[in-house]
Amino acid sequence: MEQLRLIRHSFPEQPELSTEISRTILRRVAAGELPPTIRIHRPGNQVAFGRQDLASPGYETAAEAARAAGFAAVERLAGGRAAVFHQGTIAIARAYGDPQPPNRTYARFEEMAELIAEALRGLGVDALVGEVPGEYCPGAFSVNARGRTKLAGIGQRMIRGGAHMGGVVVASAGTEVARVLVPVYRALDLDWDPATSGSVADELGRDVDVGELEEALIAELAERYELVDAELDEETVGLAEQALEEARATR
Numbered sequence: 477m478e479q480l481r482l483i484r485h486s487f488p489e490q491p492e493l494s495t496e497i498s499r500t501i502l503r504r505v506a507a508g509e510l511p512p513t514i515r516i517h518r519p520g521n522q523v524a525f526g527r528q529d530l531a532s533p534g535y536e537t538a539a540e541a542a543r544a545a546g547f548a549a550v551e552r553l554a555g556g557r558a559a560v561f562h563q564g565t566i567a568i569a570r571a572y573g574d575p576q577p578p579n580r581t582y583a584r585f586e587e588m589a590e591l592i593a594e595a596l597r598g599l600g601v602d603a604l605v606g607e608v609p610g611e612y613c614p615g616a617f618s619v620n621a622r623g624r625t626k627l628a629g630i631g632q633r634m635i636r637g638g639a640h641m642g643g644v645v646v647a648s649a650g651t652e653v654a655r656v657l658v659p660v661y662r663a664l665d666l667d668w669d670p671a672t673s674g675s676v677a678d679e680l681g682r683d684v685d686v687g688e689l690e691e692a693l694i695a696e697l698a699e700r701y702e703l704v705d706a707e708l709d710e711e712t713v714g715l716a717e718q719a720l721e722e723a724r725a726t727r
Contacts, residue, residue, distance in 0.1 A: 480701035481513040482694070485708045488520030488563070491548045495524075496716040496723075497708065498569040498640065499553050504712060505571040506638025513706075514570040516693055518686055519561035519644075523656060524552035526613075526631075529664055538663035545656045554631030554642035557613045557666065560656050564648035564675065566689050568592075568630075570641045577634040584632060588641045589617040592628045595696040596621075596645075599689070601679045603627065610669030612657050625650070625674025647689040650675030 483501075487494040494517070504510040523542035529535055530551060538558065539549035552559065553569070561567055570588070574580060589605045596603035602622050607614050611626040619628035627650075630643040646653060654670035661668055677684040697703060 477702045479511065479704055480697065481511050481706045482697070482703045483513060483515045483706050483708055484517060484690075485515070486517040486519070488518060491520055491522040491550045491561075493716060493720055494519065495550055495553055496720045497712065498571070498642070500712050500716040500719065501569070502553070502571040502633070502635065502638055502640040505573050506635055508573065508637075510571075510712070512572055514568065514697070516690060517567050517569075518563070518690070519565060519567045520548070520563065521546055522548040522550050522561045523558055523660055524550050524561060525558050526552050526556045529558050532664050534663040534665055538660045541659035541663055542656065545659070547656055552631065552642070553640055554633045556615065556629065556631040558657065558660050558664065559613045559629055559644055560653045561644050562649060562652055564646065564652065564686060566645045566647060566686055566693065568641070568643040568645070568693070572639045572641070573637065574639055575637060577637075577639040580639075581632065581634070584639060584641050585617040585630065588630050588643060589619055591696055591700070592619045592630070592643060592645055592693070595689075595692040596627065596676060598696065599676060599680065599684075599692055601627070601676055608672045610667075611672040612653070612661065612668045619645070621674055621679045624672070625678070626672050627674055627676060627679070645689060645693070646675040647684045647686045648675050648677040650678050
C-alpha cells in the first residue's frame with residue numbers, strides 16, 4: 477500500500493500563510509524534498525479567489541464584499557472561481573510528485589472527488605460526483621447531494637514535477653456560503669443559484685461537527701493509503717513565511 481504523509485495542522489487565523497504553506501509543500505514535493513503529502517485542516521473565514529477572479533474588473537469590489545462579511549480575501553492555489561471556507565468546513569490540500577503531471581489530470585480529479593463522496597456516503601449522505609446546475613465555482617468533479625446541492629468543490633494546480641489538489645467540504649452552515657457569495661459573485665458578474673449551496677448537516681438533518689467530517693475523510697484515506705502522521709517541519713514553515721513576506725512587499 478502506498479504511503480501518504482498526513483498533516484493536520486491548521487492556521488485559521490492566518491489564511492494567507494495557510495495557502496502559502498500548501499504552495500511550499502507542493503514545490504518541495506515536486507522537487508523530491510518531501511514525500512507525497514496531504515493536509516486535512518480546519519480553515520478560518522475566507523473567500524478564496526481564483527486567477528480569473530483576480531483579473532476581473534470587479535475583483536476589488538468582490539474582495540471588499542468578502543471583507544465586509546467578515547471573511548478574508550485570499551488568492552487560491554488551485555484553479556476555479558471564488559469559493560468560501562469557514563469554520564464549518566474542512567479543507568484538503570494534497571501534493572503529488574509527478575514527472576509528467578498533465579498525464580494524470582483527470583485521474584487526480586476522479587480520485588479526490590470519489591474519496592470525498594465515499595466519506596460522505598459513510599456518514600449517510602446520498603453523495604454523487606458531478607456539477608449541479610447553477611452551483612458556485614462550477615466543476616464536473618464537484619461533490620453534491622442528490623444532484624441538487626453542492627457539498628464540496630475541488631481544484632487542481634500543476635507545476636513542473638508535481639500537482640496540487642485542493643478541496644473544501646461543507647460540514648455545516650451552507651447558508652453562510654450563500655450569504656457571503658451573493659455579493660461577491662454579483663461584483664464578479666457571475667451567475668449562480670444560492671439554493672444550490674448545501675451542507676452535510678442539512679442533508680443529515682442533525683448537527684455535524686467538523687471533527688466528525690474530518691475523521692470520516694481520514695478514515696476513507698486510510699482505506700486507500702498507509703497514512704503516516706506528521707507535523708509541519710520548520711523549513712517548510714520558514715520558506716512559506718519568507719515567500720509570503722516577499723509577496724506582500726511587491727503589492
